[in-house]
Amino acid sequence: MKTFARLIRRYVLAAVGVVLLLLFSGVALLGWLGWQEGRRLPQREYASSEIADAMLETADGLALGAAHTPQEWMDGYAWAMVLDDAGAVRWSYELPKELNHTYTAGEIARFARWYLADYPVFCWEEPYGLFVIGLPRGSLWRYSVYSSPELVLNMAGILPAAALGLLLLGLALCLWLSWRGAKRLETVANGLDALAQGQSVQLPTNGFAGELAEKLNRTGAQLQAKNEMLARRDNARTQWIAGVSHDVRTPLALIMGWAEQLERDAETPAASRRKATGIRTQCEKLRTLIDDLNLTSKLEYGAQPLRRKSLRAGPLFRALVAQFCENAQEKKCEIVLEQSEQSEQAMLCADRALLERLLENLLNNSIRHNPGRVSITVRTEVAGGCFCLTVADDGCGYPPAVLAAMNAPEPCENAPHILGLHVVEQIAIAHGGKAEFAQNIPQGAKTVISLPME
Structure with a gap:
């Protein structure tokens, strides 16, 4: 369930991130379009209203304001004129000849909001008359949009709520899709867990994870x-x-x-x-x-049953060492048993017969691979919460090839004959412990068996 919840959370956060990214991208796009539009619009030094307000009545008639030259005032514009109440041209600047005539009320009404002979124009009503200024042809599109006040007010009230609703709807849709996708992926994950445990799987092959489920089935x-x-x-x-x-x-x-x-x-x-x-x-x-x-062979393939019993370590290993010493091979060796007070009282849940075989193999290995008389020390102690059995001798020690083979993570090719030591390692692992093989100091071989205590 933790994986499922984490997957849902990631999907939701990803959906929110995508929505916010689209929102900011849209705002950025609008800003970029506005910047581009500002660059494309006719670049004018002064607004048409400023020019209209700056007109002066002189003895010779109307004239542009004295603050700037006519060229400065008209920078970015094509022409300008002033019409009196009768529609006659009272004053003009660079006015085309085809526009220099008297205009009727209807003509003034038409070009006041749109175009005059394809020139985009702006009109300003002033005390001296109607000020008309034109831009170059094709430099600007002018259209009027009409709407009722109720529409503007309704849009102002509805748009925020509609935007919030659309955002919540998008999040809900993402959450639903994420939930469906997570359920499909959870099924696939359960199938993978079953495969890891060696079980057979048969997953449904519908949905977006169907192809993956089919491959898992195969x-x-x-x-x-x-x-x-x-x-x-x-x-x-x-x-x-x-x-x-x-x-x-x-x-x-x-x-x-x-x-x-x-x-x-x-x-x-x-x-x-x-x-x-x-x-x-x-x-x-x-x-x-x-x-x-x-x-x-039985230990490797789990065919050897472990007949575990609660055993006190002290009496157990005293009996095992004494039993081995009764063997005729004892004449070739001297065996010393050392047990700490903690290990003497330690309790093991183990198979006595397998522990006997483990100790017998280690002792026989020390005797068999040393030509002369050898001294063997069997020591038990408790260290790191584990019961440790150490078998060390003063012989010639383990050959380097044997140590390399026993300590290698994977079986080595052309490894020496170490079947007895391999059985020791398997018995330790079967009891939940481990075996470590090393050289004894100053000389000889040493094996440390770590077993969990009851």
């Missing part, structure tokens, strides 16, 4: 088909790995059993018993590898 259908294909492929892969793991376990168990029998048989030569021990050890590694392969 995209959703294509994504649905691809998701189904990927799901079938992932399921087939998981089943294939599980089947192969099951088929390999049976002969592997027989090999391990026979190797253990040979290892314990006193009548078997010592060299053969050592070989039997090596066979059993390698079979255990192979069994661990198969288990890791099966587990990583």
